[in-house]
Amino acid sequence: MTSPVDPVEGGRAVEEPVPVDRRRGWAIDTTPLRNPHYRRLFWGVAATMLGQQMTLVAVPFQVYALTGSSLLVGVTSIVALVPLIVFGLLGGAIADAMDRRKLMLITSAGAAVTSALLALQALLPGGGNLALLWVLTAFVSGFAAVNQPTRSAVIPAIVGPAGVPAANALAMTVRQAGVIVGPLLAGVLIGMGELFLAYAVDALGFLVAALLLRGLPPLPPAGVTGPLRLGAAVRGVGEGFAFLRTQPVLLMTFVVDVIAMMFAWPQAVFPELSETRYAESPNSLGWLFAGISIGALVMGLTSGWVSRVDRQGAVVLAAIAVWGVAIIGFGVAPTLWLAVLCLAVAGAGDMVSAVLRSSMLQLAAPDDMRGRMQGVFIVVVAGGPRLGDLRAGAIASTASVSVAMVSGGVVVVVAMAVVALLVPSFWLFRASRSAAGSVTAGEARPGSPAPESGEDRPGSVTA
Incomplete structure (x- = not known):
């Protein structure tokens, strides 16, 4: 059995990639789950996601319970963001x-221990300790920030390019x-006075993930043969940005997402809408917060066609334009059901774009x-919505919610058209030619010899 990773690039034989079934219809493509190594990775993600979302509800709840201050709840967000x-x-x-296998094991184990400590501090007299809660929250965020890009970086080596x-x-x-599901379950446990259990589920999830990851083979990146040197890793951050500029x-995969989130992320206006426009609708706040995720989940379950997209850049721009149009509709929706429908359409577009x-x-x-590109991806995904909250809240407070959302949606749609015109290499990007593009990218790295040929090939990352 041959390896899907070229041994010259430093990959160890993992598993023969399962070919993507091109005959599939709309149903989500599950062929990567035939690969036993990807199954371990997938179920590890499933085990951790429920608990992580429960912790995202439990931490701000506990901060408010300890302090009675919404300002300190906001400060907690910064504690996690840094x-x-x-x-x-x-x-x-x-x-x-x-x-990368070793790094995933270390960070999963570290997150499990930290989440267990969060559970224990919830049992302290007085309902916990704010300073300790902040320290542990920062550690959980740090472990997740290393773990997530590492998980993403190993996917091509495990499933092969066609299965990505x-x-x-x-x-x-x-x-x-x-x-x-996570926030709903967290709400039930917190309502029962079981804050400890909300954190304990997170710890258990990371422990399960660590046990699953132990079954993976070594996954060294290309060209890595010696031990890790921290100084070299720190320099690698700068090298990553220098590479990205070329x-x-x-x-543009980062730029288009920042535009979409900064100008059209709607979450900051949900509380105001629930108290004003949709005040007569039961549980309007819950439905507003769930709207985007509902659309994303439905799109995920019907994403079989996404696996067959070749013109990936063009579809990304179209999906983000759909996001912008849906946010415009959300901004003027007179009823809750229509607002949630618009948010669901936006979430579906965002799901396609993200994949x-x-x-x-x-x-x-x-x-x-x-790894470095996925690290930047995580930062953009986390930071963009926070910038969007700031923009939407500021405009909604000085003008109106409708102005904030409609203006942002229009900016997003126009910006995608501008990107298509000014960066044709993104619009023309084809997955079928990306293998050649990655070679060109590797050779075009600052300080490396210029490629002898292929740098102008349509669809390559330097096209």
Whole structure:
């Protein structure tokens, strides 16, 4: 049995990739689950997502219960965001400098221990300790920031290039299920006075993930033969950004998402709408918060066609344009059901965009840069909505919710048209040619010899 990873690139034989079934219809493509190594990775994601979403509800609840201050709840978000940014970037560099299986094991075990400590601190007299809660929250965020890009970086080596879109769709679908079920379950446990259990489920999930990951073979990135040197990993962050500046296609996968989130992320206006426009509708706040995830989950379950998309760049731009149009509709929706429908359409567009952008990063970047590119991806995904909350809240408070949402949606739609015109290499990007593009990308790295041929090939990352 041959390996899907070229041994010259440093990959160890993992498993013969299962060919994607091109005859599948709309149903989600489950062929990557035939690969036993991907199954371990998939069920590890499933085990951790439920608990992680429960912790995202439990931490702000506990902070408010301890302090009675919404301001300190907001500060807690920053406490989690800072290590996410720092270790998202550094973790991606580390993932390109050591065995990725070992790194996933270390971070999963670390997150399990930290979540267990969160559970124990919830039992302290007085309902916990704020300073300790913040420290542990920062550690959980840091471990997750290293673990997630590492998981994404190993997918091409495990399933092969043809299986990457389907594998991403599966992983993102189970994440969306966790986003919906996790908060609901956390609310039930917290309502029963079982804050300890909400954190304990998270610890158990990471422990299960660590046990599953032990069954994977070594997964060193291309060219890594010696032990990790932290100084080299830190320098690798700068090398990653220098590389990214030379790759317009990869750079635009981040730019288009920042535009979509910064100008049209709607979450900041949900509380106001629930108290004003939709005040007469029962549980309007819950439905608003669930709307995007409902659409993303439905799209994930019907994403069989996404695995067959070749013009990935064009479909990403179209999907983000759909997001923008749906947010415009949400901004003027007179009834709750129509608002939730618009949010669901937006979530479906965002799901398509996320699956394909992640696939483009994994396929077009060379193996020894994949960790760093996924690290930047995590930072963008985490930071974009926070910038969007700031923008939407500011405009809604000075003008109106409708102005905030409609203006943002229009900016997003126009911006996607501008990107298509100004960066044709992104619009023309084809998954079928990405293998050649990744070679070109690797050779075009700053300080490396210029490629002898192929740098102008349509669909390559330097096209």
